[in-house]
Amino acid sequence: MLRRMLFLAALLPAMAHAQTTDKVLQRIRDTKKVTIAYRTDAKPFSFEDGGQPAGYTVDLCKRIVVSLEQQLKVQPLTVKWVPATVQTRLDLVRKGEVDMECGTTTATLSRMEQVDFSNPVWVDTTGLIVRKSVGAKGLGGLAGKSIAAVAATPNIKALEDALKKGLVNAKVVPAKTYDEAIALLEGGKVDALAAGKTMLLGIGTKLKDPSPYDVLNDDIGYVPYAIVLPLGATGLRLAVNRALSQIYASEAIAEIFRGTFGPNAKPSGALLVMYGLNVYPE
Secondary structure: OHHHHHHHHHHHHHHHHHHHHOOHHHHHHOOOOOEEEOEEEEEEOEEEEOEEEEEHHHHHHHHHHHHHHHHOOOOEEEEEEEEOOOOHHHHHHHOOOOEEEOOOOOOOOOOOEEEEEEEEEEEEEEEEEEEHHOOOOOOOOOOOOEEEEEOOHHHHHHHHHHHHHHHOEEEEEEOOOOOHHHHHHOOOOOOEEEHHHHHHHHHHOOOOOOOOOEEOOOEEEEEEEEEEOOOOHHHHHHHHHHHHHHOOOOOOHHHHHHHHHHOOOOHHHHHHHHHHHHOOOO
């Protein structure tokens, strides 16, 4: 009996390790390389600045890589950045072409059938930027008008649901990318554009002349952004969530936030709660 107990006790460390390791994390450890997809058009979260990945989520993932180096005891980890679009981001992860995606992907139950997600990295709502000449003060003022939104995103689903619930008869115009949606708005082909409220800040910087437009106060739906991970990669997910917990519990998150939104910017109350709820003890 004693011999059996000693044998089981000897197995415990290996069993614990097996529960937190997967082939993706093992490959990262063995090759000393992590491949990360990023969006090129999702300012201020994930975009290109001087040909290099930049933005809030990108900076978070750079800190996560540092944490992975410490957790795996592999220094340095080489990072390969792979550009992604709204259409390709999930497939890149699902097909194993990248280890994670750092952008503005909303964690949804339907997407969890294809990929895994980290704990949230941002919480937001869908908002609307409208042409001032329309005179709309809220979603109801867009009756009979047209609204652009990027196809296959929770933003377009939230918009359609809000229009149906509010009995507002407006036309939703799907766009392939945010740049296409902006072109529709500036070209006068739509009267408004729907996107995550913080994303609207980035969209505002892309408008040739922002003065003819307003951002409405409406909050439509709930948008929890997360890092996309391979389905079943439990070890990698744990390692990423451990890194996020470390970041949220330290000054690192304030540095990342201010680096993106400015030295005087402050997180919303909802975002502060999200940070706090995702700090875990070891």
